[in-house]
Amino acid sequence: ECNETDNRTLLDFTIATGLPDLRVGQEDITLPAAPINEGSLVPITVSVKNIGSLPASNVSVRLYNGNPSAGGTQIGPTQTVQSIDAAGSVDVLFIFDTMGKGGTNVLYVVIDGENGIVEANETNNTALFTLDIQPPQLPNLTITADAVQITPSSAQEGEQVAISATVTNRGASASNIPVRLYLGDPASGGTLIAEQSIYQILTLGQSATIQATLDTTGRPGQQNIFVKGDPANTISESSEDDNIASKSLF
Numbered sequence: 001e002c003n004e005t006d007n008r009t010l011l012d013f014t015i016a017t018g019l020p021d022l023r024v025g026q027e028d029i030t031l032p033a034a035p036i037n038e039g040s041l042v043p044i045t046v047s048v049k050n051i052g053s054l055p056a057s058n059v060s061v062r063l064y065n066g067n068p069s070a071g072g073t074q075i076g077p078t079q080t081v082q083s084i085d086a087a088g089s090v091d092v093l094f095i096f097d098t099m100g101k102g103g104t105n106v107l108y109v110v111i112d113g114e115n116g117i118v119e120a121n122e123t124n125n126t127a128l129f130t131l132d133i134q135p136p137q138l139p140n141l142t143i144t145a146d147a148v149q150i151t152p153s154s155a156q157e158g159e160q161v162a163i164s165a166t167v168t169n170r171g172a173s174a175s176n177i178p179v180r181l182y183l184g185d186p187a188s189g190g191t192l193i194a195e196q197s198i199y200q201i202l203t204l205g206q207s208a209t210i211q212a213t214l215d216t217t218g219r220p221g222q223q224n225i226f227v228k229g230d231p232a233n234t235i236s237e238s239s240e241d242d243n244i245a246s247k248s249l250f
Contacts, residue, residue, distance in 0.1 A: 018053030039170035140171030165227040169202035
């Protein structure tokens, strides 16, 4: 070679010893403040810790209502944490639908339930806690995007479009519920399409559907349909944040 002085280099590396150790306890579970009323959607945050000396990857986390080894029901899908560093932690969020779950519920968090990760300690992967669900004191009228249907969803200008929206009560009984449908966001000057009332009593978990039509003449392009329950806030509710939903229409 023309130069024999650049044929060698030096690289430092570390060989780690030990194993990961996934852990969860009651102190790692965060719940909203009591009381929790039936019908509410409860966020449950689980802090999954790795107290071992090596990172862990593809960590499965599951939440159950009842002991999973004795027929407990899984809440929501299995969540997978891509990686947790040694001495690190990752928060995982679950949503617990309390509809029909009044009373005391015993919930279980299970990490790596399939034992796919070799750990220094396999006995600290489960935590249990209780959640007391009280009867609702106020109505809670809810509308979701999935509860708004538009037919056809992609219309020719000039067609009549059918709109239906389902209002669900996730709280104490309510009746005479006003519902408005808008073309565009009502908070930004949306145009009122229709206003209807749900006169029957909706008890906890019951729903009712309203229907309206929209003439698309002179309205080409992307449009947004908004549905708002109790728009004037005449009904005192446990939550006023879930009374509106929207759906796109082209």
